[in-house]
Amino acid sequence: MHSKDEVGSGSDADVAALAELVADAAGVTDAARAVQIREVRVLAAAGRLAERQAAGADERVKAREMALRSIAAELAGVFVTTDRTLQRRIDEARDLVDNYPATMDAWEAGRITRGHVRVIQDTGCVVPVEVRGEFERAAIERCEGETPNRVRDALVHLAERLHPRPFTELHEEAAAGRCVRVQPGADGMSDLIATLPTVIAEGVVDRLTRQAREIIDARPHADAAGAGAGDTDPGDAAAEADANADAPNGSSFAADTRSIDQVRADVFADLLLAGAPSLDPTADDDGNGALGAIRAKVQVVVSALTLTGEHDGPADLVGRSPIDAATARELAGDNTAWDRLLTHPVTGTVLECDAYQPTAAMRRLLRARDRHCRFPGCRQPAIRCEIDHTHAASDGGPTHVGNLAHLCKRHHDVKHHTRWRVRQLTGGLLVWTSPTGRVYREDAPRPLVAFTPAADPPGAGEPPGIGRAPADSPPPF
Template sequence: MSSNDGIGSGVGSDADVAALAQLVADAERVTDAARAAQIHEVRVLAAAGRLAEQQAARDDERITAREMALRSIAAELAGVFVTTDRTLQRRIDEARDLVENYPVTMEAWEAGRITRGHVRVIQDTGCVVPAEVRGEFERVAIERCEGETPNRVRDALVHLAERLHPRSFSERHEAAAAGRCVRVQAGPDGMSDLIATLPTVIAEGVVDRLTRQAREIIDARPQADAAGADAGEAGEAGAGSAAAEADADADAPHGSSFSGDTRTIDQIRADVFADLLLAGAPALDPTADGDGNGALGAIRAKVQVVVSALTLTGEDDGPADLVGRSPIDAATARQLAGDNTAWDRLLTHPVTGTVLECDTYQPTAAMRRLLRARDRHCRFPGCRQPAIRCEIDHTHAASDGGPTHVCNLAHLCKRHHDVKHHTRWRVRQLAGGLLVWTSPTGRVYREDAPSALVAFAPAADGALPGPPPPPPPPF
């Protein structure tokens, strides 16, 4: 919990704030100039691609004419851009695709409604959208991009593009899942990469479990070090005992001695991964004792999935949302729901999709479930750290009388929790989980509670669901 009060003079004087305001104004001018230069560059590269096609049209060797013309022009421009002709050729293709296939996006970029980052996301996610509906995709995508950072809007655009694809996500996932495999790619110095191609929800669960087991091992280091020190003192009493222990350790897996363990979390994840596959249960478990298995074997992967009731009942095959990652197919979501007793039923706003209530109320635990479902990620402008890795913060500090209620709570990652507590950033929370942030220079940022990416109700007459209408201005 944090407070906005008690900011020390070292954070920044009024003169510092004035200097920062000038820097912000300069940054705005630089951003406008950079945008104009980027747009000009894209149009120049697109024109180079058209020139290559015109040159190829006058050549009788149709098979290689366009490729050779494009390579020649790319090589010419590569010297100006100080890069390789291969890179320039790829950028020419991307620029021409953008100019010719995304005209609405180009107009919005030129008008300053979106940034270069938004353009890349629209182009990347829109590649699966059929040409006949791409204009509608662009319109909705641009509206969703306005006021949001590119990384925050990517998941929504992926789902939007999926709904417009001629084949359902479930059909494509079924075909892709048939290619799941495990393969070894040899590397240098006696190392190899073990690569598993798996459904996304399985892969995320594997990484989550490995990460939490690795953290358990790191947290157990102080006790292991203390036990190792005690064993060392006892060993001085007899050399024969020490010799026997050394022989036993000679056959133990690499890194199995926890006393003085200095492995990084990546190294521990790799060791536990190999241990689980080879032994079936973690042998490197510092919490184990002689009476049975330790705590690591009981740890299970956790993923947060949002799925509509229509999908669960089989009335549609719309993809579910693996929060913070990517869509998952309907069949996997149904299986998760059938095997899991911890699913929460969410009541959402019929227009905005904002989560309003959970199906049960239990002090503290219910609030946490509701906040996790409502916020989805850190609520500082532009941050996308998943809520399950954030801290719950009192918007109005509890020490100053702020209530412990969902209307005064929101998720903040550690970085932005510290920013709120130790800088001149200010925040207030309005109805519906709306946060209004004010920067040290007085700039206001509106942070709406994100609507669910999953469509909880079917669209009328097959119409494409657009972004929710904005609520009335809070200030």
């Protein structure tokens, strides 16, 4: 028998309040499901519209892609996201509506949740069309009353069992999608994600773990060597100093307190940044190849005060996130190809650019001004973009910084092959107009980090475009 004052039992009023909350939660869940389903159908309709627009056009695949990019860019402004993300969501919605009708019906009826729908769609993509209906029915039954994470493994096996092709063939196709990508995180950190065959991924982690364990196991020997340093002769001391020179951060292994996860991550980064692949098509008979000599390249904007150590303000890793001052100084110390910029003290706009080594001045200035692709919402770094004539050179547009801007390959194609239009105003301001007439203003990006350690100068807190619009620019929109 339970006591009335047992923790969690509550009074009758508390129970009634909880019941009301549960009812409200159920109502919210139903409303959210209706909105999610409506969004999926809207996005699927956008995909069908792109297909109709491309119907009958030459190079149909390319025409459909350009139509889809244009529509995705239009909707991205409404959803406040990137057009790449919208295009992926359109493809997913089209696949769901067209190929999983029973799943959509079960979702609308409240039998399954959005999480279940994702699992069914993810695991069912390998199932042939002729047996997909059977897969859907069995998958929906398994999902009812269970959480999505608990049914995923069962649905994976169900999909494999229904597939007429052997697993080996399916794996070969899946392996063709192997890739590496970066997922930005907080505080100057990111996740480097490699999609690899499972056996390779497990092997990589195993080797990193064993190498990290060797480093950690070597610490007691380093401690003992350090304790007996007073009994060594000068030659032994010199040898120990040489061995410690390669330790992390220039310190001795005896002072190494990193965890195994930290050591694994550091070894992983060292191998990728400084190692050479085992197969190098450029290698000569002596085994010397060009791939091992290739070094990583990033685009960083850092203030002179940070470089000189007068303050520790972060630097801007273009297209990604801020990086800490110590890393910026280390990069600067190892690099002789820095561009020196003169920026406006309030707006941060690049006014002049020169370099310690002679390069193409116009390209330097544009790279410094734009920093990334200038299509609305895109953050592809300028070093991986193309320089585009805003007013086409073939139509008389001059090759001048006031008529040039960086566009990534994707958005360069959108500009030239869809109804998106752009004009460039003073100061690198781009004004984009979508096919439906929506207007997007793309100011030359301001630095993500403040380069003034003291109080901000007057007007520094004003939003971009307020009180400083060029004379020939439209009013802020």
